[in-house]
Amino acid sequence: MRSEDGRRADAPPVLLAPLSGVTDLHMRRIAQRLGASAVVSEMVAAAELARGDAESQVRAEGEGVEPHVVQLAGCAETPMAEAARIAVDNGADAIDINMGCPAKTVTGGEAGSALMRDLDHAARLLGAVRMAVAVPVTVKMRLGWDHASLNAPELARRAEDLGLNGVTVHGRTRQQFYKGRADWSAIRAVVAATRLPVIANGDVTSLDDARACLAASGAAGVMVGRAAVGRPWLVGEIAAGLAGRSVTPLSAEARAAAAAEHYEGLIALYGQAMGVRHARKHLAAYADAAGSGALSPADRRRLVTTSDPTEALALLRRAFLDPAGLEPDAAGTTIGEAA
Known part of the structure; x- marks a missing residue:
């Protein structure tokens, strides 16, 4: 995403965020057809996919989406690695690892953003998935568990050392859930900590927001989440605007x-x-x-x-x-x- 002198080589990518129970296959197809740079599956529980759970297989489906990115959530190395292999065998072009979900049903099982409380354990999961598959592997995180532990830069450095290919950061801590405003400027510390491309996420609802987020964070691109629900065309409209193309609202x-x-x-x-x-x-x-x-x-x-x-x-x-x-x-x- 960047040239050798550090400047962006192309227009910043604009991705559709993984939203549990929301970014189903058809929403992803529509968003991509209407101009999203890339789309990510809704969160898939790794242990359930590894067991062959039918609904998890549906969540991980990606026919007609390219690249097909599957997001996995879990807290144990073996099922995370096995689920990654299954997803790739079924056509996934990349694996994203969820270390940002704030939901109590996820963090209560020591998955999602709960992993940011134990970076050694988080790194073991990242390494297990990286070793299991040959496709790109990325991780999505928050700024930290709370404002006393803003450890996203350290997690990003570990991800880079383990051979991952990219990082997405939501500009809130887990304890904030979705309250207040995402702190885009806090993402700049993650950008400074790693050579990996960093995607900024949180409260990007318009082209103006995307521009402000990129300026504040220094990120390589943005990810649009809740604002795209009911408006899957929004992601492509923002991508067109950032690329300098005229944005004609969908009829x-x-x-x-x-x-x-x-x-x-x-x-x-x-x-x-x-x-x-x-x-x-x-x-x-x-x-x-x-x-x-x-x-x-x-x-x-x-x-x-x-x-x-x-x-x-x-x-x-x-x-x-x-x-x-x-x-x-x-x-x-x-x-x-x-x-």
């Missing part, structure tokens, strides 16, 4: 088509009963992206609760293309953020 028709493709893809991927459940968070986010007055409150409730795909698709289309017949109090209503 309402194209947005409606992308939302419908995503919904239908989830049903094809999981089957109707499970697919409808998986889709609800996305339907709420697409309704938000369509605008606060795009659907009446009653229609918004129907969109996220219906089990009838035909009804859901009709409501999605109405949200983007035919916001007629709104109830007087529709303006300003929202459904909570999906992730």
Whole structure:
């Protein structure tokens, strides 16, 4: 990502972040087709993938995505290494290791950002995966467990020494979860600590944010997470802007088509009963992206609760293309953020 004199050789990459339960195969396909530099699978539990768990295999699927990057989470060397081998055997072009997830269900099992409390153990996991596969291996981390232990620079140095290929840093500690603002300037210490390319993550919601994040962090690129839920086209729009290309917002028709493709893809991927459940968070986010007055409150409730795909698709289309017949109090209503 950088030339020999340290300058960026190309436009900064803009990646779709791994979001557990959110960045399914179809969301990734759409984001990449619409211009994302790269996309990362939702978090896959390494132990479950190593055991042959069917849903973990679906989470790690990457047909039609290139490069296909699988993110693994775990706390033990053997299942992490085995899951990496399985993912690569099934077509993964790169493996990302999760050392940043703040969820209690993950950190309670000593995985995710809990690994930043024990860098020796974290390094053993990194080394086990690096030795297991020949494809690029990266790691995603936070600034540290808390502000008393901002050890991301040290973890990045260890990753480099172990032969990893890149680092992503979310500009918060684990104890912050998603509160406050991501500290992009704190990522600069990680950039200074390693020769690996560093991707900055956290609160990048627009082209202006991306530019400010790159300036503050000195990172090689940015990763867009929650802001892309319901707007998978956002990642490509930011990438185009950073590359100096004119950014033409996606038409309402194209947005409606992308939302419908995503919904239908989830049903094809999981089957109707499970697919409808998986889709609800996305339907709420697409309704938000369509605008606060795009659907009446009653229609918004129907969109996220219906089990009838035909009804859901009709409501999605109405949200983007035919916001007629709104109830007087529709303006300003929202459904909570999906992730």
